Amino acid sequence: MRVGSADTIRAGFRDAIPLALAVGAFGISYGVLARAAGMGAIAPLVMSLTTFGGSAQFAAAGVLGAGGGAAAAILAAVLLNARYGPIGLTIAPSLRGNVFKRFVQAQMVVDESWAVASRGDGTFDRARLVGAGLAIYVFWFAGTLLGVLGGDFIGDPKSIGLDAALSALFLALLAGQLRSRRAIVAAIAGGTIALALIPVARPGVPIIAAVAGCLAGWRGSGVDRVSPQIDSHEDGPS
Amino acid sequence: MTEAWRVVLVAGIASMAIKAAGPVALGGRALPRRLMGLVAMIAPALLAALVVTQVFGGNRELVIDARVLGVAVAAVLLAFRAPVLVVIVAAAVVTAVARGM
Numbered sequence: 001m002r003v004g005s006a007d008t009i010r011a012g013f014r015d016a017i018p019l020a021l022a023v024g025a026f027g028i029s030y031g032v033l034a035r036a037a038g039m040g041a042i043a044p045l046v047m048s049l050t051t052f053g054g055s056a057q058f059a060a061a062g063v064l065g066a067g068g069g070a071a072a073a074i075l076a077a078v079l080l081n082a083r084y085g086p087i088g089l090t091i092a093p094s095l096r097g098n099v100f101k102r103f104v105q106a107q108m109v110v111d112e113s114w115a116v117a118s119r120g121d122g123t124f125d126r127a128r129l130v131g132a133g134l135a136i137y138v139f140w141f142a143g144t145l146l147g148v149l150g151g152d153f154i155g156d157p158k159s160i161g162l163d164a165a166l167s168a169l170f171l172a173l174l175a176g177q178l179r180s181r182r183a184i185v186a187a188i189a190g191g192t193i194a195l196a197l198i199p200v201a202r203p204g205v206p207i208i209a210a211v212a213g214c215l216a217g218w219r220g221s222g223v224d225r226v227s228p229q230i231d232s233h234e235d236g237p238s
Numbered sequence: 239m240t241e242a243w244r245v246v247l248v249a250g251i252a253s254m255a256i257k258a259a260g261p262v263a264l265g266g267r268a269l270p271r272r273l274m275g276l277v278a279m280i281a282p283a284l285l286a287a288l289v290v291t292q293v294f295g296g297n298r299e300l301v302i303d304a305r306v307l308g309v310a311v312a313a314v315l316l317a318f319r320a321p322v323l324v325v326i327v328a329a330a331v332v333t334a335v336a337r338g339m
Binding site for chain 1: 268
């Protein structure tokens, strides 16, 4: 079991490398932005290790740089990371071990690792989550480090289309989820809620509100599995 | 304490707590079947919202720019079952070229 689990962690790490490279590039630009916003060199690094959420950290640095104050920066960051509340609920049944272990594993959850670990039926592969999360964590921190050290050599990641690359990634992950009519209904509902709220709500709020889209796809009839053999992954208590 | 450190400390602790809340409170326990059916629908709803906000989201406004073109190409490639890596690279290249024009 332990060996199999370590293999799956490595597989998750490997599979996440292309995503982690893009994340690393954004880490560089976050480091540069945070430094320019007057956060110093160490604070952005600590933030990448603890807050560990790209959009939340960019928003906080942006608010601080614009002189918006600490309270507004904290609010922006917390709102943008609030989606990890419901995301945490989805992975909770898949995480094993004592409270400390579960706490540490939960820190490896970001959008990318969560999606890589998803089996599409509502369950998650814990080892893949940890492996993919570690890859993103390492590259995000390394990128931040290069950025605060003044490594502005890649310029704006947007100029090479990396923002669209991440959007395309999430679109691909979404496509993999659309295996039942209920999932399609939930996706349309979630997307519509977000679209409607973007012009009127603070960034972060549309995404949290869109979680309610899951109600549209729910008929309370349990999990409908399109491919029952999907459970072939090893999974057991370590 | 400087403003930056206050933000790092509070946002960091809050983020770690938010991420850990679900797994620490009910980790390892399977949710009731009906609830599991609901939780399984969070992923498509949330991923759709992430895509929408990344493609059209501005600061309290809907923005249509080169991203839309790149992601549209990605959607077409996905419909033809292209490998994910190809889809991602194509989206980046199309967007970068469109921005350069």
